[in-house]
Amino acid sequence: MLSKRISALLLLSAICLSSVYIVMRGGFFQRRPAEEGVTLSQAADDFVGNNFPFGEQLKQLATRFRLLSGQWEQNGVYITDGHLLDNIQEKDPTIGDENIHAITSFVETNKVPSYLMLIPTSAAIHQEEKPMYAPLTNQRRYIEDVYRSMTGRVSTVDVYQTLLNHREEGIYYKTQSNLTGLGGYYVYSVLARRLGFEVNPLDWYEIQYSPGTYYGDLYQRAPYKKVAPDLVSFFHFSKYRREYRVVHIYPNEVKTYYTLYPSHLLSGGQPFDSFLGGISPIVKITSTAPYDQRLLLFGDRTAASFLPFLCNRYREITVVNLSGTTPQMIADLDIRQYDQIVFTYSVDTFMNDPSITNVLDAK
């Protein structure tokens, strides 16, 4: 009976002290506007969750506990010793079909040399690390099927084998679902040859590393401390002097950077957005490179990994993120001024994001 009383005393103390801490920290007695679509119950849970003492440590404990019970997949992320792998799945097969149709219609209408590049995710390239028997979408087959359906209409760029060959070199972040700078270089090297120009060798770049290490979006879903945090590396073109202007265009705002790697974003909690400042609805990159060609690129955030290499080959690159643009922004694009067009997406985006069909708004 004594042990029960001691247990109860400790349990009640833990609950009451935690409650007081939560209320004091969260400012419970301040008036808060009610959020739409959020029930009182959910709001209470969120309030407690966001203000719980040692919340981060407890989430890691939960991840460890689930791992001990054999659950190597948590919130759609496979936990391995080396990487957190996002288990991407095709939610609706019609989305991919519609994206194929939209791109081929656009290309047939505009008659500008166009290329499609699908980039596999880390889960495909590091699939030998996945838990035994774990199902994984066959991204190689998916890419081949998409490319086959576009034969003769769009030129395709196959980076799968190249990334597979270099998989031990740290080409994907461990905790973020994206390519590293080095991974971006290998993608650029394949794309450059397809676009018809020579690849700048790696020793033309100086590598600078971020001052700290970071945990990415996959870590937020599966906080497993044994996976090492990521170091962000920046590849500065050093062979010749170059100046850059990166203009981010939003529906109601324009932001300009004069560097490919705005370093203030490292400390602002968005380290992976320090490549070009992220991928806004429209990004226009101009450089002092002695070339006249203009490239139009429809892509997602994977493009940020290889664009710093590509922009030394064009006078201007316009990057369009179709998931963030308004129809007017797309309609205002003057397709005829571009010499080449590239559609570049991660397999996950191409498979599941229907906004790619917005390309049909372009005239």
Place this chain on the structure above:
Amino acid sequence: MPIDSLGFVYLFLPASMAAYYLTSNRYKNFVLLVVSLVFYGMLFPTMLPMALGSLLFDYLVVQLLALWEGNPAWRSLAAGASVVKNMGMLLALGMLARPQALMAPAGLSVINLTSMGYVLDVYDHEAPADSSFVRYGILCLFFGKVFVGPLVTYNQLAPQLKKIRPSLSGIASGVVAFTIGLGKKVILADSVTALYESLRATPLYEMTSMAAWVMVLAFAFALYFTLSAYSDMARGLGKIFGLDLPQNFYYPYQARTVTEFFGRFNMTVSEYWKRYIRLGRPDGSHARLTAAFEALFVTALWGVWFGFSPNCLAFGLLIGALVLVERHLTGKLLRAIPPVFSRMITFLVVILSLVFLLGGEWSQIAAYLRMMFGLGSRPATDETFLYLISSNYLVLLGCLFLSTSSADMLGRWIKKNYPQLDDGLTVVFNIGLLVITTALLL
């Protein structure tokens, strides 16, 4: 907010305990009723007016039953009106409610059945007509049990409400019981429910026979651990607030007969229907037939508790049929063979019966049963199944172990032989359970 949520454990519960214990004994019941109303309003805001209206109606019926003591016809009319109202509401809500992954009665079911039971007890002169709306309100609406039960009678709860005696030992027992129930729900029930839902989402043409077995096994554990966890939490909350609620589950999966299983699973619900379903007591040859109909009626209503659907009704009737078969044919045999074999046979029969409770079309249920007996064209296993098993075998083994009294027996052995170790382990276990449960909820 559900009683297994962060908001409940770390906001609502401490606040309600503070409100209750800072109030003098005279007003504790009133505070408990207010807290229960607030809880129900937060959980089912759109149903609160209906719940209050229903309670007021039955409260008035009870007062009328007392007032019309010498008038049997009017008393029958009043009681009949209450039964029709309550059963009608349950029927309407059951038909309108969306099906849920795991059948659990909505709060109104617990309220209506408790209230109807009290009306019938007063009608039968088995309970007094209490003029206190507060006591009556707590009987029906006590927030700890409103979600899933257990069902209680007036005679079980009223004496405790009339003489409130919160004690430190009661609070201690209650806090520990609540924590264990919470751990059972979050650690076991939620994990095995996720496994069940993964397997259930597998299309029939991709399902293997082993996957079908594991799916039904996972469903059986998910159902048991979810409902029993809520009942444990309800009992724990009851003790915290000075109420001793009845036990609702007693290791049903280690029953030796289906009759025993029926008596151990959701006990208060089966007792409730047995108490109030009376088809008369004819003599001679009609007696056995009437008893059989009564058994089927009771088990059918017990089955419908899990959800108002033909599947749940079929499950209840099947259990009833098996009870009758045991009563007249196989019962003695099952009790004669060694317990381990009778338990295994009963567990197997119960698992197969639970296929009906999975829901879905009859053809789907038939397909699952065919698959389980290897009559489909699919192989026994495939990679998807092997992956799910490799990720969840520890959870399944844990559920199997904890669904029997083995853990209890082990605990008692340690307590008897190593009392100090038992004390230490108890404290560490309870604290560890709260920490891990909270971590998993975050």
